[in-house]
Amino acid sequence: MAPIPDQLINTYELGPDKERVQHEVSVARTGEKVIQILSTEELIQQHLQNIHHIDECSRDSNTRWAKQITIPNAYAPSMVPLEKLQQIPLSALALETHHRGSFITASTITPAYQFSTTTTLVQDASNTVAVLVLGFQDDSVTPIPQNSTVAIKEPYVKYHESAGWIIRVDHPSDIAVLRGDDPAVTMIMKFVKEKRDVSGEEWRKQGDGAFLEGKFGSAVECYTQALSDSLSKENLHSSQDVYRKRAFANLMSQRYQQAKEDSLASCSGTDLDAKAYFTAGKACYALRSFVESKTYLEKALELNPSDMKARKELNRVLIRLEEHNTGNYDFARMIQEQESNIWLDHADFTSKVEVRPTNYAGRGLFTTKDVEGGELLMCEKAFCLPNQYTGDEASDTVLFNFNNGTRTQKSGQALVFQNLVQQLYKNPEISKVFYDLDSGSYVRNGDEGKVVDGVPVVDAFLVESIRLKNCFSAPKLSRNLLKRNCPAHETNLTTAIWHKASYTNHSCVPNCGRAFIGDFMTLRALHAIPAGTELTHQYSAPDASTLFRREAYLSNWDFDCTCRLCAGEKKIPDENHVKRTELAKKIKAEAMKFSANGRTISMTNVKAIEKMMRKLEDMYEPSIYASLPRLLLVHPSIWLMEASRKANNTSKMVKFAIEVLKNFGFGSKIVDAVNEKVELDWEGGIVNTEVFNSLRNAAEGYDELGRSELAEGCRSAARRMYVVLAGCDVGIEKFFSGNLDN
Numbered sequence: 001m002a003p004i005p006d007q008l009i010n011t012y013e014l015g016p017d018k019e020r021v022q023h024e025v026s027v028a029r030t031g032e033k034v035i036q037i038l039s040t041e042e043l044i045q046q047h048l049q050n051i052h053h054i055d056e057c058s059r060d061s062n063t064r065w066a067k068q069i070t071i072p073n074a075y076a077p078s079m080v081p082l083e084k085l086q087q088i089p090l091s092a093l094a095l096e097t098h099h100r101g102s103f104i105t106a107s108t109i110t111p112a113y114q115f116s117t118t119t120t121l122v123q124d125a126s127n128t129v130a131v132l133v134l135g136f137q138d139d140s141v142t143p144i145p146q147n148s149t150v151a152i153k154e155p156y157v158k159y160h161e162s163a164g165w166i167i168r169v170d171h172p173s174d175i176a177v178l179r180g181d182d183p184a185v186t187m188i189m190k191f192v193k194e195k196r197d198v199s200g201e202e203w204r205k206q207g208d209g210a211f212l213e214g215k216f217g218s219a220v221e222c223y224t225q226a227l228s229d230s231l232s233k234e235n236l237h238s239s240q241d242v243y244r245k246r247a248f249a250n251l252m253s254q255r256y257q258q259a260k261e262d263s264l265a266s267c268s269g270t271d272l273d274a275k276a277y278f279t280a281g282k283a284c285y286a287l288r289s290f291v292e293s294k295t296y297l298e299k300a301l302e303l304n305p306s307d308m309k310a311r312k313e314l315n316r317v318l319i320r321l322e323e324h325n326t327g328n329y330d331f332a333r334m335i336q337e338q339e340s341n342i343w344l345d346h347a348d349f350t351s352k353v354e355v356r357p358t359n360y361a362g363r364g365l366f367t368t369k370d371v372e373g374g375e376l377l378m379c380e381k382a383f384c385l386p387n388q389y390t391g392d393e394a395s396d397t398v399l400f401n402f403n404n405g406t407r408t409q410k411s412g413q414a415l416v417f418q419n420l421v422q423q424l425y426k427n428p429e430i431s432k433v434f435y436d437l438d439s440g441s442y443v444r445n446g447d448e449g450k451v452v453d454g455v456p457v458v459d460a461f462l463v464e465s466i467r468l469k470n471c472f473s474a475p476k477l478s479r480n481l482l483k484r485n486c487p488a489h490e491t492n493l494t495t496a497i498w499h500k501a502s503y504t505n506h507s508c509v510p511n512c513g514r515a516f517i518g519d520f521m522t523l524r525a526l527h528a529i530p531a532g533t534e535l536t537h538q539y540s541a542p543d544a545s546t547l548f549r550r551e552a553y554l555s556n557w558d559f560d561c562t563c564r565l566c567a568g569e570k571k572i573p574d575e576n577h578v579k580r581t582e583l584a585k586k587i588k589a590e591a592m593k594f595s596a597n598g599r600t601i602s603m604t605n606v607k608a609i610e611k612m613m614r615k616l617e618d619m620y621e622p623s624i625y626a627s628l629p630r631l632l633l634v635h636p637s638i639w640l641m642e643a644s645r646k647a648n649n650t651s652k653m654v655k656f657a658i659e660v661l662k663n664f665g666f667g668s669k670i671v672d673a674v675n676e677k678v679e680l681d682w683e684g685g686i687v688n689t690e691v692f693n694s695l696r697n698a699a700e701g702y703d704e705l706g707r708s709e710l711a712e713g714c715r716s717a718a719r720r721m722y723v724v725l726a727g728c729d730v731g732i733e734k735f736f737s738g739n740l741d742n
């Protein structure tokens with residue numbers, strides 16, 4: 001990531017600091033009427049210069065320029081239909097004002113520029129020119145072209161240093177754009193100008209032309225005009241034909257709900273309906289309504305039993321239904337599929353869980369059945385997952401939110417926000433489930449997702465509030481994280497939303513664990529869980545220091561954790577935690593010194609760290625921690641285990657591996673050396689890759705020491721963890737024979 005160089009600084013790409021200063025000026029001048037301080041020619045020149053700058057930047061293929069997206073102070077989207085608003089000229093606008101009850105129209109006089117925002121110049125009928133800034137990203141190939149007409153409902157105006165002022169639109173539903181490059185729009189404008197009536201037949205032909213050119217949105221518009229023609233309405237046959245065509249155009253432009261409705265409206269009771277049912281079946285498949293999809297495809301096959309395409313689709317639906325009903329997935333295939341495409345074509349399995357109210361954390365996810373340890377509780381496709389897997393390096397797209405001072409770390413996070421806004425705008429049918437998610441303290445108006453002027457109202461600030469509370473980081477394939485020498489790129493993460501999983505509350509000592517295969521999340525039970533039990537997982541790995549942990553959960557998710565571990569640790573005075581944390585820091589510094597620059601660690605070093613660790617152990621209150629994890633001891637014990645492994649001291653490695661398990665809460669007597677048994681307290685311990693790795697080390701160590709039964713005990717526990725941490729048991733044999741673990 002690189003900041004845009006000074007000579008190429010674009011007056012639209014100010015970054016959060018300058019934006020904040022501008023915001024303060026704007027607020028101080030609230031209500032001042034806008035004045036065009038630059039001539040139209042100057043504004044155009046400045047705009048074209050900005051476009052040139054960004055072209056220059058993009059020509060340098062070696063550098064990725066930083067996109068700094070700011071989310072300004074929240075304001076509500078317009079909920080009023082255009083016909084109830086009063087048109088005002090641009091010259092009537094005032095700074096830092098939401099012009100409630102009004103709307104403006106204008107034409108774009110330049111091409112748009114798209115980077116952190118989409119920016120263009122608009123001119124109204126009285127020739128006032130303004131900079132228009134869209135805070136959301138449009139997914140069209142070209143952002144608003146020149147000669148488009150825009151209508152902006154209840155516009156919001158801000159001060160801008162170089163242009164004087166800008167019109168800022170953050171909610172996509174606040175603006176309607178008649179694109180200058182849309183053939184349907186061009187035609188409408190032409191006919192309006194000529195005051196000419198156009199027949200349904202003409203519109204239909206235009207629609208066919210647009211469809212053939214691949215302009216499906218435009219084709220939909222033309223067919224809609226054709227359908228509104230009274231003559232074609234009277235001719236049932238011709239309107240059914242137009243519905244059929246519009247269904248296809250809708251399917252191609254991924255408006256699946258409309259595609260389904262149009263297909264059904266095109267049915268005529270003849271054999272032609274086979275096609276309509278086929279399209280309805282495909283649309284329902286895309287909407288993930290597999291039962292409905294099956295019904296339509298079966299109808300299509302009844303009318304045309306030799307339709308091989310319909311049969312193939314039906315077979316695909318039957319596999320989805322099997323997955324949905326039983327949770328039986330071909331995981332090996334899914335693992336293979338995610339290598340070429342992370343967005344997998346499979347159904348969700350959620351029948352073992354349900355959302356219910358809790359008495360401490362709003363809603364939660366509960367079991368509907370008794371489940372065994374390791375059992376699949378849920379397998380869910382992501383609601384929104386960008387293909388943007390990155391490592392720990394600074395991101396090239398940063399999202400600053402002025403409302404809560406948050407700053408995203410990874411480009412995936414900004415992309416989730418942008419994609420969600422688009423998704424919710426394009427597919428109103430998904431609004432209900434999404435807006436049901438927790439949005440923290442954001443004050444909703446309760447009308448989110450409502451359709452006004454034919455489009456769903458999208459409140460971009462609400463979308464971001466929901467994203468903040470419900471996003472998870474995910475690798476492409478969790479299984480890779482279990483490899484001992486996992487290549488760095490395989491540990492890269494993206495962030496995403498899973499709808500059902502979002503209802504799961506956090507616990508530092510949870511009862512289920514998640515894993516990822518492409519865009520699917522699996523949730524598995526860590527131990528036997530009776531029906532009606534609340535499921536919990538870890539939002540992030542708990543910080544070893546309870547005081548840091550408390551702070552992190554409060555600031556990121558607004559809650560004070562009351563899990564077993566946190567409740568126990570709260571009984572102890574903070575000063576004890578502080579003292580322990582200080583010693584843990586000292587141990588870490590010492591250990592790092594020993595292992596700095598790839599030095600060979602001696603057993604004397606090991607002894608020194610062990611001595612310090614025993615001191616730390618003594619600082620733990622036995623009455624509180626008898627059956628609780630002692631997280632500050634985890635890292636010293638892992639260090640000792642790895643150091644002993646490297647020094648080929650097998651018995652020490654085994655000893656410290658078992659200590660890692662104890663420190664993670666798996667019990668104080670894990671190994672019964674007399675009866676050659678390994679027993680873990682699955683309900684008390686925290687399952688993660690470190691524990692898995694320790695079990696593997698212990699198993700290998702016991703093998704070397706000739707204690708095969710103890711080795712097998714550790715291996716069997718590691719296998720059980722593998723299924724939870726990888727999401728499935730695919731590759732387990734290879735993994736333990738060393739083939740997968742390169």
Ligand SMILES: C[S@@+](CC[C@H](N)C(=O)[O-])C[C@H]1O[C@@H](n2cnc3c(N)ncnc32)[C@H](O)[C@@H]1O
Nearest residue numbers: 361362363438469470502503504505506557559
């Ligand atoms: C992803 S949502 C979980 C579902 C949420 N409880 C709901 O009703 O939609 C995250 C939010 O749930 C709440 N939450 C999660 N875990 C919690 C816990 N252990 N204690 C209290 N509140 C918790 C917090 O408000 C948090 O911001």
